[in-house]
Amino acid sequence: MTATRTSLAADLRAIGLEPGDAVLVHAALRQVGRVIGGPDTILTAMLDVVGAEGTVLGYTDWQLEDFGRDYLDWREDVPAFDPERSRATRDNGFWSEMLRTTPGARRSGNPGASMAAIGGRAAWFVADHALDYGYGPQSPLGKLVEAKGKVLMVGATLDHMTLLHHAEHLANFPNKRTVRYEAPLLVDGVSTWRWFEEFDTSNAPDGMAEDYFAAIVEAFLATGEGRRGVVGEAGSVLVPAAEMVEFAVRWMEEHIR
Numbered sequence: 001m002t003a004t005r006t007s008l009a010a011d012l013r014a015i016g017l018e019p020g021d022a023v024l025v026h027a028a029l030r031q032v033g034r035v036i037g038g039p040d041t042i043l044t045a046m047l048d049v050v051g052a053e054g055t056v057l058g059y060t061d062w063q064l065e066d067f068g069r070d071y072l073d074w075r076e077d078v079p080a081f082d083p084e085r086s087r088a089t090r091d092n093g094f095w096s097e098m099l100r101t102t103p104g105a106r107r108s109g110n111p112g113a114s115m116a117a118i119g120g121r122a123a124w125f126v127a128d129h130a131l132d133y134g135y136g137p138q139s140p141l142g143k144l145v146e147a148k149g150k151v152l153m154v155g156a157t158l159d160h161m162t163l164l165h166h167a168e169h170l171a172n173f174p175n176k177r178t179v180r181y182e183a184p185l186l187v188d189g190v191s192t193w194r195w196f197e198e199f200d201t202s203n204a205p206d207g208m209a210e211d212y213f214a215a216i217v218e219a220f221l222a223t224g225e226g227r228r229g230v231v232g233e234a235g236s237v238l239v240p241a242a243e244m245v246e247f248a249v250r251w252m253e254e255h256i257r
Contacts, residue, residue: 002034003232008045015152015229016238019051022121022149024141024163024241025058027095031155032232039098042154042231047119055119055149057140058099059162060088062111064183080184080191081111088116110134111183112198121147132197133169141166144241151241155234158218159211163241165201167216167248173256175206205256220247 003011017023025046029039037044046056062081079086084107088096100107100116107116108126113134117125125147130138141163144151151163168176177200184191204210217237220226225247226239 001233002036003032003041004036005041005045005048008032008035008042008232009048011229011231011236012045012049012152015231015236016227017046017049017150017152019049020053021050022055022119022125022144022147023050023057023152023238024115024144024149025056025095025099025152025154026156026160026162027093027153028155028157028234029094031234033234035232039094040102043099043102043118050119053120055117055121055125056099057115057117057125057144057149058088058096059092060096060100060107060114060116061092062114063087063089064111075193078184078191080186082186083107083109083114086111088114108140109185110139111185112196113139115140131194134196134198135165135201136169139166145245147241149241151239151244153237154231155236157211158214158237161213161217161239161244163244164213164216164248167245167252168201168205169199170245171249171252171256173205173252176200177203177205205252208256216248216251217244219251220244223247 035041088100099105102118105116105118106122106126108114108129110129110131125140125143135141179200180195180197182193182195184193204212225243229236
């Protein structure tokens with residue numbers, strides 16, 4: 001099957017994407033199959049569906065290799081984070097970097113938790129992203145919940161739903177780990193090193209499997225919330241952000257002991 005801008009828009013409407021939606025997208029683009037115009041057509045179809053007042057977001061993170069203590073030797077050569085130029089991490093696939101570099105896209109200022117957005121409310125979503133605890137309320141994820149937005153997984157595994165890091169931030173469970181790291185930011189054209197503090201998003205909480213996010217999303221879908229469908233050839237899932245976070249916080253507080 002070959003997908004087109006028109007057919008992809010129809011698939012997105014069928015799964016529940018609507019005009020005016022703000023939607024955080026995780027996409028395994030190869031799962032979509034053959035697309036006339038390639039990956040850009042997938043983004044264009046999303047923008048067609050959400051319209052001029054809608055917004056498409058993606059989790060970019062930051063492509064900075066971890067050399068540990070060797071940074072002390074190379075400190076002057078480590079490139080500073082620049083929202084306009086620093087690459088999205090390769091771990092997030094081509095989707096994030098494509099979205100970030102599409103004309104009109106904006107990117108938030110927290111390096112590791114950075115998000116890119118394009119569309120009617122892009123500037124609002126990426127503004128004033130907290131530098132510490134960047135998955136909390138003062139983040140694009142917090143704003144997605146506030147805006148009654150959605151999360152769309154296009155061929156992506158459910159354990160990659162970044163929104164659930166926001167739920168981890170909010171949930172009250174034992175032994176929640178905090179991490180601190182130092183990294184350079186570009187401030188008024190000058191590389192400036194700064195310490196950052198976050199709840200640990202790289203490791204699952206005690207007693208949880210590394211892919212435990214998938215179990216939470218599956219449990220949420222089993223309640224009848226959210227929708228499954230296909231986008232091109234990619235099995236896909238669409239969930240409402242606020243309801244997903246509320247459910248995930250409750251699940252974490254009940255299951256993480």
